[in-house]
Amino acid sequence: MAGKNPFLTAPDAAVADRPFSLVVIDEAGKEVTLAVDPARLPNAEPGLPGSVLSILLAGGVSLEHSCGGVCACSTCHIYVESGASSCNEANDDEADMLDTAPALKSTSRLACQCVPDGSAALRVRIPRWNRNAVKEGH
Numbered sequence: 001m002a003g004k005n006p007f008l009t010a011p012d013a014a015v016a017d018r019p020f021s022l023v024v025i026d027e028a029g030k031e032v033t034l035a036v037d038p039a040r041l042p043n044a045e046p047g048l049p050g051s052v053l054s055i056l057l058a059g060g061v062s063l064e065h066s067c068g069g070v071c072a073c074s075t076c077h078i079y080v081e082s083g084a085s086s087c088n089e090a091n092d093d094e095a096d097m098l099d100t101a102p103a104l105k106s107t108s109r110l111a112c113q114c115v116p117d118g119s120a121a122l123r124v125r126i127p128r129w130n131r132n133a134v135k136e137g138h
């Protein structure tokens with residue numbers, strides 16, 4: 001699945017307009033730092049343009065995204081450890097989907113819906129356990 005979810009309202013999200021760093025700690029605890037250049041933002045699916053998911057994937061960091069980044073699963077669940085003020089607010093659709101994610105925290109976001117504007121360095125963590133019903137079925 002990919003594209004846009006016709007049942008959801010697109011969130012109000014401004015893509016980054018200045019360089020920033022995105023640090024991600026993966027499920028194994030490995031830390032990767034990506035230097036994000038707004039002139040080279042991935043502007044393609046999966047996820048909203050400029051989303052954390054699209055940046056991570058373009059930077060070679062693997063993150064589950066079973067629904068293709070259309071806010072219809074919770075496999076792209078991340079914790080935003082710092083820099084959350086630089087990201088768009090989660091809308092009701094994202095909040096509803098996050099409710100299905102395991103190990104929910106106040107810092108939880110869906111990486112496909114979380115769009116940083118570049119005004120702060122961002123640090124995110126991928127939970128050790130993410131729901132992926134497709135993989136769990138095998």
Ligand code: FES
Nearest residue numbers: 065067069076112
């Ligand atoms: S990839 Fe499915 S909600 Fe983000």
